[in-house]
Amino acid sequence: MATICRLVGARGASGEDERGGLSVGLQARVEVVRGGEEVGRDVEFARLRLGGAFEVRAGAVHTVPFGLEIPWETPVTTFLGRPVRGMGVGVTTELAIARAVDSSDLDPVQVHPLPAQQAVLDAFERLGFRFESAGLAQGRIHGTRQRLPFHQQIEFSAPPQYRGLSEVELSFVADDREMDVVLATGRKPGPFGEGSDTYRSFTVGLRDFGGTDWAGCLNQWLAEVGGRRNWL
Template identity: 45%
Template sequence: MVFKKMLSAFGVGGPTVDTVLSNPNTRPGLFLDGHVNLRGGETEARIEQISLALVTQVEVEGGGSEYTGVMEFHRMPVAGAMQLAPGQQMSIPFQLPVPWETPITDVYGQRLRGMTMGLRTELAVARAVDKSDLDLVSVHPLPVHEKILEAFSRLGFQFKKADVERGHIRGVRQTLPFYQEIEFFAAPQYAHAIKEVEVTFVTNPHTVDVVIECDRRGGMFGGSHDTFGRYVVEHANVDQVDWTRLVDGWISQMVTHYGNQFHPGNQFHHGAPSFHGHQGHHGGRGRGPGMGAVVGGAALGFAGGMIAGEMMDGMFDDDGGDEGFDE
């Protein structure tokens, strides 16, 4: 028995954990539901805590260098201290709220190139190696996100890639320590003035801040620079807005005027234009519309620039537990 306890302390023959999601697809402001399944090992184990955490890949800049790391941005305890007998099986239900600012990983049923999102389960075992499990999560756009992205596609902008960058945008209220950038190649009618466009959504239960960065081409007497605009739209009357015309107006305004420039550190300059639009209200106690509307509508060529993200073994930190993305 002493030998088995010693092995358990090194993670051999100890308890195991496996999280099963009812549906790995969600939206900002909705929930992830499922069960955490435990199985006792060869000896009795004292579980100190079971926690769930959302994690994603984030680009970090600092000290003149740039690197990509994995960042946890939302955590919730599922269960506290308990005893788990040898071979005992236990299933613990959970409902994890998804933050409104959670980055989008999928559009029209396809993974955005550059995006990775996972739900990590951590099983803290007293006097033993902790166990963990990692499950792939797909975050689909809210209707306002989808309408704006669709408008870019209708205007001829071609999707390039998406990433998540650590930092805050000055002038925009953020609750998470990072923001997502969805990048497009310029549409033909704007190619003379700009090379690329980056779109950032900072979402809350009532409105969405849409921050647009245009990579302007250099003129005869100066090099290229970035122009920024900030526009605020509401979660009301989504189907009553001509989003293509609205987005075209945003870009035209930014191309016509030099606008404001960011300083290093991705901070937003004050004085950018603001538009208070309207978009469909979410029903059901603020949980948003059902998942049935997530991938509806024509892709309009937007999906043509996307590929399924690769889930590579070892991409997330390995702490000795049974870890990996479940299919």
Template identity: 40%
Template structure:
């Protein structure tokens, strides 16, 4: 991204900034590296700070319905405290560590439709200016990839992915939003569920995997949602039969009559009916989600199970993610520092 409007209102040509991310991308909890390239303006400027913001398009439910907003979920100061002389070119390299719960944006190179980016803020003479967003590519951790590939091999199909504002009760969630990956059920479970959703909450030792199913109703019962939480470690990846493990999760989830989070062998217990609380006291609406900005897949891709090394990807994602990076205007900014 390049911008030179800094201090433009004062009639002074400001510095230009171009932030270049390493093309390889990163993983949740991994290192994000690159460099900030500065070009001096028509005068000398004291650069007070260079700050990177991690920004996501997040859906939020309010009493007025769902809406999308831009959410800043982490900030890193990567430079500053120097004078940039007129016309000077300077490069500031950086390497920062992403939060463990950073959403994934692709699977085997196929985009999931998540709008995630890096924005550069430059502080000069007490003023701040923010550049346009650079798209951030985040690949899954081995555990996430193993679970998703198992679901694909079991016949589940990718439907959509989105980011929901709120907190999943009873979990160790750290960020103020979570990622949902929505799936069409495998044929063997199609009579029991209309949709399955998976959320990963990673941490240094492993992750919590929250699985929600929209169970179909029977002759005497209505449909309802049921959830389960499973704790897995990063070290389990090479020693686990993931197809069998994940299939057992789904089987137990759909066989359960309870509408609460069930724990796996790492712990037992139950939580209130609305585990996806949105932080408003007295709000007892049950969580329901659907495709939103940057998340809906093309109609022909809904229900599609595509194998890529045994995994699942969307054949087409509606091109709204690009609009996020081109038209970001800070509306709905969730930066709560």
């Protein structure tokens, strides 16, 4: 579990001195289905109160150092050395003064893949899959160790050698020892239509993943699925 360490500042108003409390949190922009449409909703998934109340003097600047632990399930926001578009994950700052709350804008954070996650992502790249998009969906993935009320979905388009396959959707659900890797395949348009065809979930140790040929494992699974469904 990583930790964000930084300084947060608060500026007093021009009026009388006040007693205030400062807290920080982690927030994500999650897609929620309402009335058949997807809408974005801000979901806070971690919060830390920075000490007790303190005096906020008029016109003064107060700086408070803090460290905020990042949950293992926090979505990846940086992939292949670039920020992932659409990943609205960041730190919020909240200053409560005299029953009023002043919330700052979201300060984005960079969350890199865990080494075990990177190994799986690298396997997709070696097989020729192309990263397309990523998003956060409300809801839980059945049979996983998920605790947060949302999960990340990473979508790859399939290379030509998987001729009946259009895409693979990937989700990671990690804790301090292992992670669940969830895969869903999507078929190309054809006589059976298109859509999600097959799901698979397997567990990867965060410390013993290095001895596995993940590209070979993924290729074997896709070949088996394609053979059974007669679309590869």
